[in-house]
């Protein structure tokens with residue numbers, strides 16, 4: 001018996017979410033008294049040194065497999081094979097876009113149950129219970145999974161990265177991938193260049209209708225760049241095409257959970273708050289002292305964004321220069 | 324083209340979420356229900372495709388009789404017929420398997436779902452149906468075009484977008500930007516009354532994940548206000564006090 005963790009790599013590197021997943025998996029494995037196996041299946045597998053280094057976060061063994069194309073269906077097939085080989089009872093995946101495509105395909109192959117958006121380590125005293133986000137950030141549910149094999153798709157930026165061990169053993173892994181897993185043919189990939197993807201960002205600077213127009217986004221971007229943050233926006237801002245739709249956060253956009261969310265000129269409608277209220281620290285900047293955002297914010301500035309932002313940018317530049 | 328649109332019925336987005344029975348049940352008192360916004364996008368895109376190329380759009384919902392008003396709304400927007408599988412939609416495993424069991428033999432060219440439901444947020448039903456029926460799955464699409472049997476789609480991926488091609492039949496899940504939702508007009512509402520809504524008994528799939536209890540996020544303390552004239556102080560507070568920058 002063991003735990004299997006999917007280690008996603010992008011351009012031959014691991015992202016922080018992988019270290020979170022392995023640290024999380026180690027905690028679950030200790031609870032169940034089993035080993036931690038990791039599978040990295042990708043077109044560009046990281047170096048053996050990087051793979052072995054996952055041992056620091058608790059991996060006992062790391063399997064590596066090179067895929068001919070980076071398709072979630074192929075990753076799911078490799079994972080299903082690996083889960084069979086190591087007798088995995090729990091498979092841990094990051095609940096990012098890629099994970100969301102892998103998890104259901106894997107679940108059917110393993111006849112497993114899935115909990116997605118998981119934010120707790122399982123409670124195994126009474127069945128197998130995990131906490132997950134529901135109602136788009138407005139609440140949490142305690143879910144009991146009853147199948148033999150369980151898939152946990154964990155929310156990024158939720159679990160601490162914990163260093164506990166030494167290098168893991170790295171082994172080549174092979175599984176036959178059916179042609180069916182390559183039925184989607186990628187024509188092109190457009191990665192956002194030189195910007196931090198919103199879903200992975202630890203700091204997010206977000207603008208609403210109070211920013212008046214797309215021509216004023218230089219201020220939002222300036223603050224974001226200085227803080228190493230991603231940019232986001234409210235729904236009307238995306239609807240009016242001031243900003244691309246993938247920046248739209250909220251109940252009908254993306255739910256994010258950064259360490260710091262700075263909302264500028266956003267009123268704080270219930271649908272908007274749903275997507276951002278799990279942020280660890282919230283800052284609201286609004287000229288209206290009655291704006292609902294101040295009710296959920298940790299820090300607030302009542303003032304005109306066009307006066308406040310330049311002061312924040314200047315102070316942030318000063319801080320970064322001193323660091 | 325024969326298109327199946329999977330639809331869930333969810334509390335209106337303005338709903339203040341509360342629970343009853345010692346936090347074990349969602350409090351439905353006074354709650355308005357709507358078609359899940361992402362499913363509304365799939366429905367509209369399905370209608371656009373069949374209007375341009377011919378075909379039919381069937382909506383399918385796994386749920387109890389109280390969701391029929393929302394199903395009628397989907398018919399009013401333009402779906403040709405509707406199926407309700409009579410079962411409590413306990414989890415994604417159950418919903419997807421019930422839909423796959425029914426749809427498997429019906430010869431649909433395209434099955435559309437939303438990228439997630441805004442109540443359960445599982446984001447799993449589309450992928451599970453595709454896996455059960457052994458169909459290709461295009462997740463989180465912001466653009467979907469069909470030419471003959473070839474589908475071209477743009478999907479959100481981590482940190483960007485990907486353009487993919489695949490052949491029908493397949494399953495895809497709708498993301499914002501796929502299209503703009505339609506509002507039913509009077510004629511649609513009248514027509515919906517007589518469109519077929521067939522109730523199918525469930526095949527008895529077992530759910531594998533039961534939500535036992537719920538909780539609300541912890542209440543926030545009072546906001547700490549900083550004078551706009553001294554806005555720069557915020558940066559120092561975030562650095563020294565909150566220690567997050």
Ligand SMILES: Cc1cc2nc3c(=O)[nH]c(=O)nc-3n(C[C@H](O)[C@H](O)[C@H](O)COP(=O)(O)OP(=O)(O)OC[C@H]3O[C@@H](n4cnc5c(N)ncnc54)[C@H](O)[C@@H]3O)c2cc1C
Pocket residue numbers: 207208209210211233234235236237248249250251252253264265266267268269270271272275285286287288291303304305306336360
């Ligand atoms: C079905 C449905 C789903 C929805 N989903 C979402 C969602 O996912 N995400 C989302 O964001 N919204 C969503 N909404 C919309 C939501 O209800 C609000 O309309 C929206 O969030 C408001 O955006 P805003 O705060 O940018 O604009 P507004 O509500 O117009 O607020 C602008 C704010 O800027 C302030 N302001 C103006 N000028 C300045 C200035 N110079 N300096 C400082 N502050 C200033 C104002 O005081 C005001 O508070 C949804 C609505 C519906 C019906």
